[in-house]
Amino acid sequence: MKRRSVLAAIGVTGLPTAGCLGVPGRDGQSDSCPDGTHFSLQKVTVPHVSNEFSTDIESVPYAARMVLTRALATETGDSTSRSYYALHPPQEYVVTESGDYYHVETTDFNATETVGYEYSVEIGVDEPSLPNTNGSHSFADLPAHDRESLRSAVGNPHLLHAPHYSFSVVFAYENAGVRHRSLFVPETESHYLEWNDVLLRLVFDEQRTVEITSTTVSTTLVAESPEEFFRYLCRERGTDLGQLTNEQRDIVTQAIEGTYTECGTDSDAFSTLREQLTDENNRHSLLARYDGSWYFVHLS
Structure with a gap:
């Protein structure tokens, strides 16, 4: 069940x-x-x-699941992470x-505004439509922080194979060095990306101010x-x-x-x-x- x-x-x-x-x-x-x-x-x-x-822990969206898993692995049952994406289990x-069974509490603090770059994602692009350029990338070859943003945005990569599924992703980084190494910052018109045997097209939508927040996740065994x-x-x-x-x-x-x-x-x-x-x-x-x-x- x-x-x-x-x-x-x-x-x-x-x-x-x-x-x-x-x-x-x-x-x-x-x-x-x-x-x-x-x-x-x-x-x-x-x-x-x-x-x-x-909620089964495997059903928790990626960003929240990662900090929750780290919390469960500690002696105190606590872990803190910082992200644009919500770190609260559903x-x-x-x-x-x-x-x-664990009771989960979350505490947000130290919110800071920064610039975020939002891209809409088209899933299942036909390969013949690829431009004759070096604009196609493999997910595995992306910088680690760009991969984390994409995983956090989709929540569960299996959804890439779901019919009619679509999503957008925001790349938002406080550290100047991290921003410099990002493939998507500053914005460019579009990128093609192969992920989980699916070809994606990421199209830049807008640059806007977003909020990055630290979140402490605390877990207590109850049953x-x-x-x-x-x-x-x-x-x-x-x-x-x-x-x-x-x-x-x-x-x-x-x-x-x-x-x-x-x-x-x-x-x-x-x-x-x-x-x-x-x-x-x-x-x-x-x-x-x-x-x-x-x-x-x-x-x-």
Whole structure:
């Protein structure tokens, strides 16, 4: 089961929703109450939680994956890197090939502006269209910092073989010596580049001011199996819905069967229920336990 697979869509109920005149539409929300409060619960399993709340480290985009890998290899679990490209993993938790789950925190600092040179990239250029010049280059022969910029821009080089994929790349370097050794700085009209058996054409778009930032990535081991991660996340971001009134139980039942919606001011029963699902930082719980089962919480 792929770790980034999306949870199954929430079902639709034909029951009328308390506090709202309309009946939920196919998206689970009432057509007559688009700005109301919508509450849904979907039963989850251990694989659901792993897939929804963690990212396989191999799926993390290149720039973030490199600094994350270095952090995991240190005794402290920390690593710092500096780049134009974002170094934040897409999820708060990552799972390694060995099945260990880590909580990831990132801290940005020391941002500096510099000049960036942006190129649009045309993928799969026909070789007969190559000019009779020395304008074609191999990816392996590029300066190391230019290769890093291209890897960071594409995120995953396998995407070069994906149909209809396109991207742009920014070459931005603070060090004058590094800029001088770059093939793409200062800008030129176009370059041809062979990478992963694909011929690319890089066309200069613009020169603009960009920001380069240092980022420290800190990792903490939280679980060594999917089951342990499930228990950890339930403790950290889960709520046990106990001691509910009959009215609140009706609300939860409707949320499980589809979507419960309230328009305007929340009823006392729903307001108290929302308080149970909200922590001191005003974050709603990711998971809720009801009658012995755990559910994914959707509250909007």
